[in-house]
Amino acid sequence: MTNENIIEVENLVKKFGKFTANDRLTFQVKKGEILGFLGANGAGKTTAIKILCGISAPTSGKVSVAGFDAVKHPEKIKQNIGYMSQKFSLYDDLTIRENFRLFGGIYGLSRKSIRQRTEELLKRLELYEYRNRILEALPLGWKQKLAFSVAIMHHPQVVFLDEPTSGVDPVTRRQFWELIYEASEEGKTIFVTTHYMDEAEYCDTVSMMVAGQIRAFGEPRELKTEYGVKSVNDLFIKLARN
């Protein structure tokens, strides 16, 4: 892990009419870090992630991802990030291989490297023999892992995962986190939102969001000591109640 900041957010505000979804967010994420972006449903996690990905414009504030300004150059950010949405969004009526080929092609990979990456990623998931299956009939856990693989296919610098493990069984969740660690070891920065507090223990840094504001930010161990709690779960309850 270097000390270089790959995400820099300063006084980010996003309003929908009178409702403030993100209230003066300020934080930095270092290259190669796993950031757990925690918060209850409706705390403003997805809103923030969409702004960082360049598909939603902030009301005010400065946002820079992979060295590019999110307001001025959202398209340059898009080339350097991977994104996995809360809602499963690969094509259900295409086969696994066709989905990989499509997104590889969109990110400008050559036909040869599309083939190589598809094989490599599917073999890691032990799904290579299913490559000609249409996605529709596959179990949700498989689909989530495939969506993650598609998101890292073009070797992005930052991967945004919006509640990647919601609705997935504990075994698959565990496997999913192994994938996240592998990607992190390759030097990719992982930005993951979740409301499973046990997952937060796996992160290098956690951010606690309550009602549009970041209430706590730091390493899980330090935060637990600071607030005098045993687990991130207790920390969350303590912060959310106040």
Next chain:
Amino acid sequence: MRTIGFLIQKEFIQIFRNKTMLPLIFALPIVQLVILVNAATLEMKKIDMTVVDKDMTSTSRQMIQKFDGSPFYQVDKANFSVKKAEADLKDNSSDIVVNIPQGFEKNLLGEKEADVQFLINAINGTAAGLINAYTTSIISDFNDKILVDQLGKEFELPVEINSRYFFNSQLDYNIYMLPGILVILVTIIGMFLTALNIVREKELGTIEQLNVTPIQKYQFIIRKMIPFMIIALFELAFGLVIGHLFFNLPMEGSYAVLFLFTLIYLLVALGFGLFLSAISNSQQQVMFVMFFFMLTFILMSGIFTPTESMPDWAQTINVINPFMYFMKVIRMIILKGSGLADIQHEIFSMLIYAVIILSLAIWRYRKVA
């Protein structure tokens, strides 16, 4: 360009894998052409006539004979009172009542002038107009015959009307309607499929995954247009084949000109679909909006009634009706053999239209979620 290739490949895989769409692409033109061309006809083949002959002379019978002999009339009712004959009009069992007064023959031979009355059912104004025109022509024939009979064989009518119909010499209604139906077919396939396709991606959420990629807006638009453009052009070709095989559709002009114009026209039609899908969020919404435009455009397109006879304000509005241009041009090319020079105004209009509507579509398509 490589990116677009990948995207188009994806669209085709999805279209050919769709179990409802593929049969529809083939079934739609056959059903529409075979049924609509035969059913949506303005020709009056069977005009029901009720006769009220109060004269009962050979002359009056000769006149009735004239109608009976015509393939368009069916003289199947007779009555002695106009009141009762009117009842036939009321219950729709008759389209026209002919009332020959007593003394018809006597007046005609004696005073060289006689009256006869026709009552026409005008619920359908267009049909009534046609019946009137047919009837007038039969009566004028009858007049000529009387003149010749009275004045002897050597008499020649001062002015003889001798019509020849250009571009559709048999006045075959089918070959007039068929190109019109082709216009609707090609447009519906292109416009609907394009618009529904994009909105479906919005509903499924797959568009969000595309929006976070560095894909350019124009690439997105082109990739949605090309597959449906190819399908729409295929529909035109398929429809023309059906027309030639089953309806003796002529082709006076060149296929190259027709397909070139169709291509330009499709930029507008699909651009329209793209624009509507950019401003809609659900399939329901886009269907409803499109239905509104389609219905208005088709009725004002000139498929049934000439656009030139519409009021001025309607003709002004019609400038934005893409159907109107294509309806006009396809008939010009197929029936009249018009070339590029004859349709240059329409080509030019369509190009301007395409630039405007596609710019709007690209501008309105937001890469946001």
